[in-house]
Amino acid sequence: MANTPLGLLAYRFATLALTPAVPLALRSRMKRGKEDATRLGERLGHAGRARPEGALIWIHGASVGECLSVLPLIGELLKVPGRHVLVTSGTVTSAKLMAERLPERAFHQFAPIDTPGSIARFLAHWQPDIGLFVDSEIWPNMLSQARARGTRLAIVNGRMSERSFNGWRHAPKTASAILCLFDLCLAQDSQTAERLKLLGARDVRVSGNLKADAPPLPADEAKLLGLRTAIAGRPILLATSTHPGEDETILPAHDALKRAHPDLLTIIAPRHPQRGPEIAMLCGTRPTLRRSETGEPARDTAIYIADTMGELGLFYRVAPFAFIGGSLVPHGGQNPLEPAQLDCAVMAGPHTANFAPAYEAIFAAQGAGRVQSCADIATLAGRLLGDPAAARAMGEAAACGAGALGGAVEKTRTAIEALLSHARA
Numbered sequence: 001m002a003n004t005p006l007g008l009l010a011y012r013f014a015t016l017a018l019t020p021a022v023p024l025a026l027r028s029r030m031k032r033g034k035e036d037a038t039r040l041g042e043r044l045g046h047a048g049r050a051r052p053e054g055a056l057i058w059i060h061g062a063s064v065g066e067c068l069s070v071l072p073l074i075g076e077l078l079k080v081p082g083r084h085v086l087v088t089s090g091t092v093t094s095a096k097l098m099a100e101r102l103p104e105r106a107f108h109q110f111a112p113i114d115t116p117g118s119i120a121r122f123l124a125h126w127q128p129d130i131g132l133f134v135d136s137e138i139w140p141n142m143l144s145q146a147r148a149r150g151t152r153l154a155i156v157n158g159r160m161s162e163r164s165f166n167g168w169r170h171a172p173k174t175a176s177a178i179l180c181l182f183d184l185c186l187a188q189d190s191q192t193a194e195r196l197k198l199l200g201a202r203d204v205r206v207s208g209n210l211k212a213d214a215p216p217l218p219a220d221e222a223k224l225l226g227l228r229t230a231i232a233g234r235p236i237l238l239a240t241s242t243h244p245g246e247d248e249t250i251l252p253a254h255d256a257l258k259r260a261h262p263d264l265l266t267i268i269a270p271r272h273p274q275r276g277p278e279i280a281m282l283c284g285t286r287p288t289l290r291r292s293e294t295g296e297p298a299r300d301t302a303i304y305i306a307d308t309m310g311e312l313g314l315f316y317r318v319a320p321f322a323f324i325g326g327s328l329v330p331h332g333g334q335n336p337l338e339p340a341q342l343d344c345a346v347m348a349g350p351h352t353a354n355f356a357p358a359y360e361a362i363f364a365a366q367g368a369g370r371v372q373s374c375a376d377i378a379t380l381a382g383r384l385l386g387d388p389a390a391a392r393a394m395g396e397a398a399a400c401g402a403g404a405l406g407g408a409v410e411k412t413r414t415a416i417e418a419l420l421s422h423a424r425a
Helices: 006-017 019-031 037-043 064-069 071-077 092-101 116-126 140-148 162-169 172-179 190-198 221-231 247-258 273-282 312-318 353-366 374-386 388-403 408-424
Strands: 056-060 084-089 106-110 130-134 152-158 184-187 204-206 236-242 265-270 288-290 303-305 321-324 345-347
Touching (some): 006 019, 006 140, 006 172, 019 037, 037 106, 064 071, 064 084, 064 092, 084 092, 092 106, 130 408, 140 152, 152 190, 152 408, 162 172, 162 190, 184 190, 184 408, 221 312, 236 247, 247 265, 247 273, 247 374, 265 273, 265 312, 273 288, 273 303, 321 374, 321 388, 345 353, 345 388, 353 388, 374 388
Parallel strands (some): 056 084, 056 130, 084 106, 130 152, 152 184, 236 265, 236 321, 265 303, 288 303
16 A cells, blocks of 8 residues: 555545445436446446356456457357356447347456445456456556456557557556556557556557457348348448547538439448437438438438447448548547458548557558548549449458458467466466
């Protein structure tokens, strides 16, 4: 305790003091659809099922993207008989997706709130052999208590943005104290690895991005047939994972393209589906339909708002190219590997730091894709809409660029197996 940084001590005392308010906060979130009413106990560390016998690998991710990225790794780890995998996350959406996609001997629980009591209950029940934290998930109480119980800890698919790095640099002792709790840090890229080392992490290695090894996004065959039938060969401008401020750029690009392609259908899939009504308002007098309300687009639909979850695999299969959101605004860009794996060419704005190596590889293979404005989007999209063969070639190049980034699952599995052997020693 004497050597514990003041920032970490303050966090521990604050979470202890706020513990009585946690149930009230959870109920408030539940009313807004952000918690599962039947599983609130899990958020307080009360297990929703018995612990399975044998080795238990605990994997924690924040939400959908992190959980989906580790599915191939989970499959590899479960090739050893007798093992089980516990996946924790904090969102209702990720819980639903994990219920659908986790293999046998893997199961999901909601992550406990990072208060001392909730974490203690969680760890006392599950007693994981190792804990793998995906991307940049750092919860001080969770990590320190797990470490105190002898659980080996690792960061997998680690990523640290420049903004996060600069923030941690203002509290170097706290950063070092937290990162030293990890036995191993597997970074997506050399830049993240260097940042982790500078902040005090030990045994840092570059393993690549697990998302590059993920299988292509799934698509329900009946829904795909219905969507293709509704589109009936119309030219498509697809914009996915858009953030506020980007739809306002896509809509004028649609208007510009419509002059040469009067039958154009623009599909906008926002990063957060609850923004569907907001985007519909932005569309003004343009004929607009929302997928969550009406299903398939009609023949006269100009803007089709795909405000549903888990269906991007449908849209990447019907469009030859896509604009990937979070890139015209300073968010860092969403995942470009998902469209590329389905031969869908990629275009994105200047802010792509979240997946910098992936964007660089895909754009280099495509020979194009970086856009800065509405005019850039309309120009590149117009060229591809006017030359379907070029669009197909660009999509195939995107797939090749994404494919060259593979190998992270095997590197991560090898490192985790070594960690497991030490955990059993």
